[in-house]
Amino acid sequence: MNAIEMETDVLVIGGGISGCALAYFLAQEGLEIMLVERSGLNSAASGSNSGSLHGQIPHDTFLEKGEEWAHSFGPTLGLMRESLDLWKTIEDILDADLEVRLVGGLLVAKTESEMKAINAKAVIENKFGIESEYLDRNDLRDIAPYISEDMVGAMFYPDEGKANPLLVAPAFAVQAEKLGVHIFRQTEVVGIAKEKTTFRAHTTKGAIRCHRVVNCAGIDVSRICAMVGVEGVIKASPIQTNVTAPIPSLIKHLVYSASDRLTLKQTTNGSCLIGGGWPSNLDSSTDRLSVSYDSVVGNLAVAIEMVPQLEAAQLVRTWPALVNGTDNWIPILGESDNVSGFFVSAFPWMGFTGGLIAAQLTADMLMNRPAHPFTL
Structure with missing residues (x-):
């Protein structure tokens, strides 16, 4: 990546399962996509988790937080069920053995x-x-x-x-690049400026101008949010x-x-x-x-x-x-109310399970299709 300003429609920040899947889904729609990852692809939680695919309320959290919290978490179960449905077909879609069982x-x-x-x-x-x-x-x-x-x-x-977490995000990245997505590894976002109808993202390898930004940065979500004045609750x-x-x-x-x-x-x-x-x-x-x-x-x-x-x-x-x-375990998916064009895609605690549906729903929002009411 040259130290000159580049341009794209959507800039995806984060090279884990959510970011790579989103880049793939958007590229399928014909959008121009760039993805930046501060380290290597799949190098954080998406690649270092144990590969569990969950479909229930976590029991220890249920015991800790009680039935009132469980009811508030209930709608998230629907997202997890939809994500598990995607997991059933993802090997055929990506033409890869991801050890999904x-x-x-x-x-x-x-x-x-x-x-x-x-x-x-x-x-x-x-x-x-x-x-x-x-x-x-x-x-x-x-x-x-x-x-x-x-x-x-x-x-x-x-x-x-279960599935193999070492294989999933890289498989999405391979197919995304075949569709024209530009992926920049070892590229950290150090600042984002909102300029009327566009953003200018400053990275360690140059600036990227884009119309929309999607924050899929995992544990770094709150730091990226702060760059545009959006409060982040990810810990x-x-x-x-x-x-x-x-x-x-x-x-x-x-x-x-x-x-x-x-x-x-x-x-x-x-x-x-x-x-x-x-x-x-x-x-x-x-x-x-x-x-x-x-x-x-x-x-x-x-x-x-x-x-x-x-x-x-x-x-x-x-x-x-x-x-x-997050404290409430609820996904953060959608466009900021205060910063038009800035999106967050975060599925806390169970991001490997929920990464597919988070990416799909975020893609739907970017394409102006009806989606679930999980917003910032």
Whole structure:
């Protein structure tokens, strides 16, 4: 990219799943698109998450925030369901194996009181069109014999699953570039000026003039918003994920615990990914992440209690990452009321699941098609 002013119709800021998918969807409409990414594509949360595809209210947050919050979150479930529908077809659309497996999710209880809380959550989810199936102890053993016999039951969510986060955003980028999208890596936006009907984005590799800006910057959303005087509510939270050496095929589902934070699944090569939002360490003076030993121990203990055979698996790596989130968990999608032409596309906490529908809805808005009422 030369240090001269360039021009485009839409400037997409952020090279994760949401930004790359949006660039692809808009290019399909024939728009002129540039995408800038301050680092490498897929280098932040979109590539460092564990690849879970969620379709339910997060149980630990439900327990923390209660039923009133769950009802306010309810409409987001519809977006997640639409995103899962997109996941079902995305490999054919992109002509790529992304290891998408919608094998179903199991929220597992070890006490009757936990099962009662799971049922209360499912009642709210059902009001918003989310299908689930109650499993007693015997049903659970039939569908998932690898789960500990100490568990009393579960709720089964048939549309949940997993995909490989290392593959998805790059696959969108490949197809977007074939459609003419200009992608600039290692290019940081350092300022944005609104000039009547256009924007002038100042980057580390020159200026870009455009008619519209879409902020898909993940944990950097609030910093980009501030450049145009829009308040951002996205915060970055440090988490970590554990991965084992490959073991024989064992875990068929996306597994959660009703007792503590856990997401557990097995990849196509046999490795088990163990996460659930356990915190990593973030040095506030350097912004450097490091692994929390306490979180490793705690997370693995929950996983082994759920699937005892994991005790023999070898842990080979734990990686920390930053995930973007908001206090209310509600997506931020749409055009700013105060800055015409400035859009935000952010799906907090579950951006890998929701990245596809966030990109599709944002594309609809840019094309002036009716969309869901999630706005800044």
